[in-house]
Amino acid sequence: xxxxxxxxxxxxxxxxxxxxxxxxxxxxxxxxxxxxxxxxxxxxxxxxxxxxxxxxxxxxxxxxxxxxxxxxxxxxxxxxxxxxxxxxxxxxxxxxxxxxxxxxxxxxxxxxxxxxxxxxxxxxxxxxxxxxxxxxxxxxxxxxxxxxxxxxxxxxxxxxxxxxxxxxxxxxxxxxxxxxxxxxx
Amino acid sequence: xxxxxxxxxxxxxxxxxxxxxxxxxxxxxxxxxxxxxxxxxxxxxxxxxxxxxxxxxxxxxxxxxxxxxxxxxxxxxxxxxxxxxxxxxxxxxxxxxxxxxxxxxxxxxxxxxxxxxxxxxxxxxxxxxxxxxxxxxxxxxxxx
Numbered sequence: 001x002x003x004x005x006x007x008x009x010x011x012x013x014x015x016x017x018x019x020x021x022x023x024x025x026x027x028x029x030x031x032x033x034x035x036x037x038x039x040x041x042x043x044x045x046x047x048x049x050x051x052x053x054x055x056x057x058x059x060x061x062x063x064x065x066x067x068x069x070x071x072x073x074x075x076x077x078x079x080x081x082x083x084x085x086x087x088x089x090x091x092x093x094x095x096x097x098x099x100x101x102x103x104x105x106x107x108x109x110x111x112x113x114x115x116x117x118x119x120x121x122x123x124x125x126x127x128x129x130x131x132x133x134x135x136x137x138x139x140x141x142x143x144x145x146x147x148x149x150x151x152x153x154x155x156x157x158x159x160x161x162x163x164x165x166x167x168x169x170x171x172x173x174x175x176x177x178x179x180x181x182x183x184x185x
Numbered sequence: 186x187x188x189x190x191x192x193x194x195x196x197x198x199x200x201x202x203x204x205x206x207x208x209x210x211x212x213x214x215x216x217x218x219x220x221x222x223x224x225x226x227x228x229x230x231x232x233x234x235x236x237x238x239x240x241x242x243x244x245x246x247x248x249x250x251x252x253x254x255x256x257x258x259x260x261x262x263x264x265x266x267x268x269x270x271x272x273x274x275x276x277x278x279x280x281x282x283x284x285x286x287x288x289x290x291x292x293x294x295x296x297x298x299x300x301x302x303x304x305x306x307x308x309x310x311x312x313x314x315x316x317x318x319x320x321x322x323x324x325x326x327x328x329x
Contacts, residue, residue, distance in 0.1 A: 027222045031218040064228075
């Protein structure tokens with residue numbers, strides 16, 4: 001009996017296919033989009049200043065707004081990039097409502113049991129200072145920095161998502177880096 | 186110096202990539218997905234509640250214009266109200282008037298636009314046109 005051939009990997013549907021399926025009434029397509037992008041969105045939002053206790057709510061609200069407005073998504077950038085910019089708007093609204101300052105989860109890093117405790121403390125301190133520095137940037141500088149340095153996007157895509165030019169996005173990024181370096185030294 | 190800058194760039198990049206990672210790892214993605222689907226499902230089943238602010242922009246602008254124009258008309262009416270006595274129109278039967286009353290009336294008609302009182306010495310019967318004189322005489326005949 002010949003050995004069984006390995007099953008051909010089923011390609012996962014693209015974001016565009018899932019969006020079309022959701023628009024056709026397939027709720028599981030929406031759930032799959034959430035599963036695919038929720039962590040990246042949560043990282044972006046946490047980096048942009050979302051307090052951890054509110055993170056789940058902000059992520060949910062971002063997806064809800066995105067699905068409501070998905071008809072306006074014209075593919076000018078990737079779905080995830082578009083989602084991150086919506087997340088930035090949701091976070092801004094949440095900050096305005098709550099009028100509270102960023103809560104940096106400093107203890108999270110100290111709670112970790114991996115590695116040398118001194119190194120963990122140093123890393124946590126650096127992360128806290130970076131968080132503080134990000135909080136002092138303009139919204140555009142902060143979002144450009146996170147999209148570039150955290151999410152690894154190219155300037156073209158950042159510019160398309162934020163409604164600016166690649167050159168302007170580059171300038172915002174360099175201003176952000178200069179100011180953040182000042183916070184870290 | 187350049188090495189130092191490169192070091193800082195790399196450090197910044199590394200920190201940025203780590204930022205929010207732990208918080209994101211703690212997110213219960215499956216629970217979030219189900220919560221989002223539940224909310225979307227509830228929204229889809231809920232009857233549409235059209236609010237004022239969900240109307241098309243032109244409708245809102247038209248409504249605002251109506252309010253502004255209406256308010257302007259009301260304000261203008263209020264401003265003119267104190268002098269409303271002058272604006273009121275009364276019907277007067279000339280046949281019921283005496284000669285001095287008619288004279289006074291003719292004097293006031295003969296000076297349109299002026300607010301100053303007109304003395305009887307300023308205007309006499311010689312100032313009336315033939316038609317006005319005929320009307321006056323006819324009314325005097327009726328009275329007598």
